[in-house]
Amino acid sequence: MLTFLKKGLLVALGPSLLISSYSVLAHEPDLNALKAEAITIVKQFGGTLKPQLKKALKEGGVKHAIEVCSVLAPNIAKELSLASQWQVKRVSLKARNNPNAIPDAWEKSTLESFDQRQETGEKPQTIAKAEIVNHEYRFMKAQGVEPLCLTCHGSSLSEEAKAALTQYYPEDKATGYALGEIRGAFSLTKQL
Ligand code: HEC
Incomplete structure (x- = not known):
């Protein structure tokens, strides 16, 4: 009887009911889809x-x-941010010089937890974090130091690298890294 009534109601209200129930559902963020988009x-x-x-x-x-x-x-x-509904950037605890790369409070504590995870043996490639904070979906993915990175972020830089970094980034903090450490992270935010 109840099913019959419900069916009758559904038919009577037609698309408007479907739309309203859909919009209720639409407010439940699909975490798997968000993560896939971020990745x-x-x-x-x-x-x-x-x-x-x-x-x-x-x-x-x-x-x-x-x-x-x-x-x-x-x-x-910038282009990735414009092409999507995401705010896209890279951040670091030792930022090169771009004010955008200085982490906010959530990013800072996430970067600190990434360093701890790396120090306790987790591989940088697998280190990431996703969380909903103040109606925003936030995702960070660590970037580990590979041999290529040492040219510009390592501890024994060539004279040419040192000179260019001093010229373009006089306040540079992003050197002195060793292989396997966490250099920084991609940080993505989407308004929910
Ligand atoms: C040719 C030099 C060079 C190499 C090689 C290089 N970087 Fe950088 N990196 C830079 C410069 C220059 C910036 C600052 C970019 C800017 O102004 O936004 C930077 C910025 C970054 C940032 C953003 C945070 C910050 O400190 O500004 C991250 C994260 C980063 N690099 C990671 C890496 C990783 C990981 C590698 C190796 C896969 C790498 N870099 C290799 C020159 C380099």
Whole structure:
């Protein structure tokens, strides 16, 4: 009887009921879908920047690659943000010099937890965190230090790298890293 009544109601109210129940459902964030979207954007970011960085190093040396990175990295972040409903950036506890790379409170504590996870043996590639904070879905994915990164973030930099970094980033804090450490993270935010 109840089922019959419900069916009758559904038919009587038609699409409006369906729409309203749908919109209630739509407010429940689909965490798996959000995470998948975030991971896709992170892959696009890294997948665009890293090959360009390698190419610039090979073709024009470290000074040229630093110049390329200083323009390209913020541009990729901006374009990915514009093309999606996400705010996309990279952050670090020892930021190079870009004010955008300075973490907010949530990012800072997440980066600190990433360092702890790395120190207790977790591989940087698997370190990430997702959380809903103040009606925002936030996602961070760690970037570990690979051999390539040492050219510009390591502890024994070439004279050319040192000179270019001093020229472009006089307040640079992003050197002295060792292989396997956490250099920083991609940080993505979406309003829910
Ligand atoms: C050719 C030099 C160069 C190499 C190689 C390089 N970086 Fe950077 N990195 C830079 C520069 C320059 C910036 C600042 C970009 C900007 O102005 O936004 C930067 C910024 C970053 C940031 C953003 C946070 C901050 O400190 O500003 C992260 C994270 C980062 N690099 C990670 C890496 C990782 C991981 C690798 C290796 C896969 C790497 N970098 C290799 C030059 C380099």
